[in-house]
Amino acid sequence: MSIKTNKVDVLIIGAGISGIGAAYHLQKHCPNKSYAIIEARAALGGTWDLFRYPGIRSDSDMSTFGFNFKPWRSPKAISPGADIKSYIAEAATENGINEHIVFEHKVISANWDSTHAKWHTQVQNLQTGECCQYISRFFFSGAGYYNYDEGYTPDFKGVESFEGDIIHPQHWPQDIDYTNKNVIVIGSGATAITLVPALAATAKHVTMLQRSPTYIASLPEQDVFANAMRRYLPAKLAYSLSRWRKILQGMFMYSMSRRRPESVKKVIRKGIIDELGEDYPVDKHFKPKYQPWDQRACLVPDGDLFTAIKNGSASVVTEVIDTFTATGIKLQSGEELHADIIVTATGLKLDLLGSYELSIDHKPFRVADSYCYKGMMLSGLPNFAFSMGYTNASWTLKSDLVGQYVCRLINHMDKHQHQYCQPVLPLKGIEAVPFIDFNSGYILRALDKIPKQGREKPWRLNQNYILDRISLSYSSVVDNCIIFSSINPTNPSSS
Structure with a gap:
C-alpha cells in the first residue's frame, strides 16, 4: 500500500518559538523555497502551549526572549506563559506561517537518501494513525530539547502509599483544586519557584522542599527603561535599544560570575537578605554548593517568592527525602511534612532532537557519536540543522541566529549549484568535551544521548551572543570543516 508523499524544500519540526522563527527567516531570506512545519500538538506555541501550571512564565526578560523581527510590546518584562503563546501566534498569523503548519502529526x-540528496521523513497523523511521507531538501529541527510526553521524576521511596494527589507540572490537571490545602512542591529550579507563590495565593500553605538550593535573584516584572523607550521612540528602535541593553547586561553578569564568583555570590546573598531580613537562615536555604552559572540561575519577578515566604503562605525546607507516607513526606532528619497535594517539580527529560529515528541510507545515525558544528549542525549529517538556545541567556537569541544561518547555507548552495552541505571532522581528529558546560541534572542524565563538542571553533559552542552573531551572521559559510557538493558534482571541491 502506497502512502501519500509531500514534497517541500525545507521541513521544519516543531511550531514553537524556534520553528516559527525559522519559518519567518526562510520566508524572508529564501522566499522561493517551499516549507512545512510538522507539529505534534493541536496548537502552536511549543513550551508555552504544553505547560499549563499556575504562574507559568518566562525565566528570561522578553526584550531578549522575543523574536529579533517582532518587538515585544507588553510592559511586562517577565511575562506570563499565555502572553508569550499569544505573541508567538501573532508572529505566525502576521506572516502567513499558520497555513504551513501541519498539526497533530x-x-x-x-532518513537521508544519499542517492537523491533528499530527506525522507515518515510522519504519523495522531488522530487517524495513518502515515505519510515528506521529501525535503533540508531538515530543520525546532523541537526544543526535552521530552514533551513525560517529565523526570525520581524513584521516591513509598510513593504508592501517599493518599493525596501527586502531580508533575508538565502535565498539570486543569481541574485540580488546591484551595485551602497543604501543598509540597519538590524542587528548587525555575518551575518550583514559579509554582510556589502562585499556589500560595489560595492554598492553605505551600512548602518548597529542596535537596539543595539554587541561585535566585529578584527582578522587576516591568522594565522601566524598555517601557520608557517604547513610549517615546518607534517600536522597532525602542525594542532594539532595550534588547541590546539586556544582552550586554546579561553578558556582563555571566562574565562576572565566571571571573569573580565570590563577588557575585555576595551580591545575590545581599539581595535575598534585603528581601527576607537578617534573621532568616539565608545560607541554609539559598546558598548553593556550586558556583554561579554552573547551573541556570532563577529570576523571581518583584520578589514574589520572597513575599510569599515573608507573609507565611510559603516556606522553604532544605532536606533529603526519606520516604513518602500516607499523609506527606518523611525526611531523613525524622521530620514529617504533611500534604494534601505533592508537586514533583523535579525536572525534564532531555530529548535534544525529538523522539524520532535518524538514519543515513537506512543506517541508524547515533547523535551521541557526532560532534556539534557551530552549535547547530552535526558532523556526518547532511542538510540538517537544529535549534539550541543558550544556557546563560535567552533561547531565542540563538534560535534566531540559527534560522538566519540556515538560510545563508541554502542560498550559498543555490548560488553554487550544490545539493547538500555536511560538516566533516578534521583528519587529525578533535578532542571531545561535553556538549554543554553545565551540571544541571537534566543535562547529566542525558550525556549518552547528546552530541559532543570540541575545544576549538567551529566545533565549540560560544555561549556568547556577540561571537555567535559575528560567526553566524557575517562570517563566510565556507570553511575547512564543511563540504558543499552534489550527487554528481562537476567540481568536487568546496565552494
Missing part, C-alpha cells in the same frame, strides 16, 4: 523517522 508526529515525526516517526527521518
Whole structure:
C-alpha cells in the first residue's frame, strides 16, 4: 500500500518559538523555497502551549526572549506563559506561517537518501494513525530539547502509599483544586519557584522542599527603561535599544560570575537578605554548593517568592527525602511534612532532537557519536540543522541566529549549484568535551544521548551572543570543516 508523499524544500519540526522563527527567516531570506512545519500538538506555541501550571512564565526578560523581527510590546518584562503563546501566534498569523503548519502529526523517522540528496521523513497523523511521507531538501529541527510526553521524576521511596494527589507540572490537571490545602512542591529550579507563590495565593500553605538550593535573584516584572523607550521612540528602535541593553547586561553578569564568583555570590546573598531580613537562615536555604552559572540561575519577578515566604503562605525546607507516607513526606532528619497535594517539580527529560529515528541510507545515525558544528549542525549529517538556545541567556537569541544561518547555507548552495552541505571532522581528529558546560541534572542524565563538542571553533559552542552573531551572521559559510557538493558534482571541491 502506497502512502501519500509531500514534497517541500525545507521541513521544519516543531511550531514553537524556534520553528516559527525559522519559518519567518526562510520566508524572508529564501522566499522561493517551499516549507512545512510538522507539529505534534493541536496548537502552536511549543513550551508555552504544553505547560499549563499556575504562574507559568518566562525565566528570561522578553526584550531578549522575543523574536529579533517582532518587538515585544507588553510592559511586562517577565511575562506570563499565555502572553508569550499569544505573541508567538501573532508572529505566525502576521506572516502567513499558520497555513504551513501541519498539526497533530508526529515525526516517526527521518532518513537521508544519499542517492537523491533528499530527506525522507515518515510522519504519523495522531488522530487517524495513518502515515505519510515528506521529501525535503533540508531538515530543520525546532523541537526544543526535552521530552514533551513525560517529565523526570525520581524513584521516591513509598510513593504508592501517599493518599493525596501527586502531580508533575508538565502535565498539570486543569481541574485540580488546591484551595485551602497543604501543598509540597519538590524542587528548587525555575518551575518550583514559579509554582510556589502562585499556589500560595489560595492554598492553605505551600512548602518548597529542596535537596539543595539554587541561585535566585529578584527582578522587576516591568522594565522601566524598555517601557520608557517604547513610549517615546518607534517600536522597532525602542525594542532594539532595550534588547541590546539586556544582552550586554546579561553578558556582563555571566562574565562576572565566571571571573569573580565570590563577588557575585555576595551580591545575590545581599539581595535575598534585603528581601527576607537578617534573621532568616539565608545560607541554609539559598546558598548553593556550586558556583554561579554552573547551573541556570532563577529570576523571581518583584520578589514574589520572597513575599510569599515573608507573609507565611510559603516556606522553604532544605532536606533529603526519606520516604513518602500516607499523609506527606518523611525526611531523613525524622521530620514529617504533611500534604494534601505533592508537586514533583523535579525536572525534564532531555530529548535534544525529538523522539524520532535518524538514519543515513537506512543506517541508524547515533547523535551521541557526532560532534556539534557551530552549535547547530552535526558532523556526518547532511542538510540538517537544529535549534539550541543558550544556557546563560535567552533561547531565542540563538534560535534566531540559527534560522538566519540556515538560510545563508541554502542560498550559498543555490548560488553554487550544490545539493547538500555536511560538516566533516578534521583528519587529525578533535578532542571531545561535553556538549554543554553545565551540571544541571537534566543535562547529566542525558550525556549518552547528546552530541559532543570540541575545544576549538567551529566545533565549540560560544555561549556568547556577540561571537555567535559575528560567526553566524557575517562570517563566510565556507570553511575547512564543511563540504558543499552534489550527487554528481562537476567540481568536487568546496565552494
